[in-house]
Amino acid sequence: MSPSAWIDTAVLPPRRLPDTVEAALAYLAGALGHAVYAQWTLARLKRRYGSLAEAKAKATQPAVLKLLLAHDAAIEYWERGRLRTVPADQAPAADTVLARLLHTHRRRFKTAQASSPPVAVPEAAASAAPNLWLASLAHGVPGLAWLARAGRFAQPHAATNTLGAADDGQALALFLRDRAGRSSHTLRAYGAELRRLMRWCDVRQLGPLSDLTRHDLLAYRHALQHGGSQPEQAGPPRSDSTRTRALAVVASLYRYWYDTGYLHANPAAGLAAGGRARVGFTPTRLIAPALLAACDAWLDASPPDSVAALPWLRRRAIWALYRYAGVRLAELVWAPEAGLPRLEAEAPGRWTL
Template identity: 75%
Template structure:
């Protein structure tokens, strides 16, 4: 296939790549926001920079290779810009093929894109692979039960901005928007929706858009009183789990109502989400001493791996979770949103932009220690030390692909915890056990506690940095530490009380 046989589906409207390999590589460089292939000779580098002195300052590695070889090639591979002599470099066709494979969700062959375009819009409403695969786990009877519209649905009304014709399509769109970024969230949402479907099936109710408020209240009563074994759905054991189960159901109906698929919301007030947030108390917290031990371990790696790209990447991952308080999935690259993304408003003043829950973008200023680590990591990747404006590039690269996703990010942080725990095992076994149980989300709790408890950051500001929906959840971190409350009490009643006659 020629480059022109490939379609850039992210362009509006979608467009074919240029005819030649060189032009296609230039197009990819502009579309992806970074260099992908450049063949340098002494004559070309002189024309580009005017003098060898300027070329040495701008391209020291390239000029060093040109002094010993006839040509040098810069090419993009596995998340970094590599520079080798021309006789060792892959061909432009090979680089182009690798890039198209890496970004296969964006760049599609003309044949496959034509087949997708031929699928009716209603069939495409099942969304990306994750929500579609969840629907595919249901049998024919369950799918037939879902592929209907009940009394509250308005599938053909002008107010139905969702464009769904039945519950199956509406449910897939809900899962794609609210749970599509995280397989863990998708699994949890799917389990709760399946629990409701089984409860309805045992009572010959449904579809979901046909349930009345009294029926949903009966479902809530069944959850609260442990009624569910007869339906094959195990009832939630704890109050928090029951609250989350109802919250998923309420969120689905609210989404359908807000987008116009339903003309009424029978699940309004079904979930006591505010009371659950008020009772939230973070327990998965790492003591500051253990965080400092992890920082020290990363600052003093083994000599043979101190400057490798792998070590720099691990430091960058740790710094972002440690100093930005992001959720695990928020650091995973999404080509659809172009997030997460780094921007430098001024030298040393960097901001991390992420896509949070509900697809809400969030800006997080990064402190100086984090910026220093990210600079070193970008240099190891062959990138500019300061991120250019509108850089469309994964923040964390993957060795086998373009970006490291949630599973890889999780393994990297767990590896840090395990390595530090090995060093503490002999003298502090209890602390080592705590580290082995920790996960990246514990660093988010530590970030929140540092803001709220250690530095008394105003709750609205901490809430904005954490991307939380409720300020009550953010305030819960203050309840985990009595020392601050004790200080307030001591300062309030430090002197003798004065009574007037």
């Protein structure tokens, strides 16, 4: 069966898969969010990463490179929930991998005979697709007439508004199409969080969304954290994970609008930032490694004949404190009025600042 006989029912409007197996596998990789089938040679690795050393450093490429040292080609393919790497002569055919994936995701990908949506999408229906996205979002949020308006931060100039949206309704529909169009689960999650924000705005008589200030969005974040006096006011206090997810969706919406030119300012910048963003922080030194090594060698060396012992020891103490104790430079400044720094020496060779 040709790949184009299969339809992706998780997007609006539903669309056929490409005609060729290679193009269909590329589409599935984008739709599912992970690699599904790739053939590697040493030449392709060099073209992709610039050098074999760079390819080896990548998370998934050491296994590929190891196989290529003994074989002419290697295949990466998705099977049973993980990416497998085997020599090319041991890998299943590309159409076999495609058939397995379509069967695994048979709730999403259906043949033309089994799919309930129409196979052919008329031009009128395609042009009305943004209205379908908006209907899926605004369901359960009645009376939001301001979706047909644009707020103070909207960009009226067509030359810079690359999104081409004239009001919040169109801009929301395009955001959902681009960011949630490949997964019904993502669309449902995004819709739930955006409906929560719109209900909160409706209760407080705010809107449209492109009119919200940073103060408004911070008040919404506070409502998520501490709850509102009424269920409509963002509901009871939310858990950390729920609040993080809600703010991430809101921040993603405004960042998308700002990046595409629909907004000329982003009032949600940094709205979802928190401690998790700093979990992977790695401190770096301001001093170059060569200079640091030279300073350490000076610290271990004997004092020269031209320098008295006491100033030499004092300099070593200052550098050692700065090097190992994380002392600020301001804390090392001599302050006679405060009697600082105060240094207490103990035998044998112990001292306290």
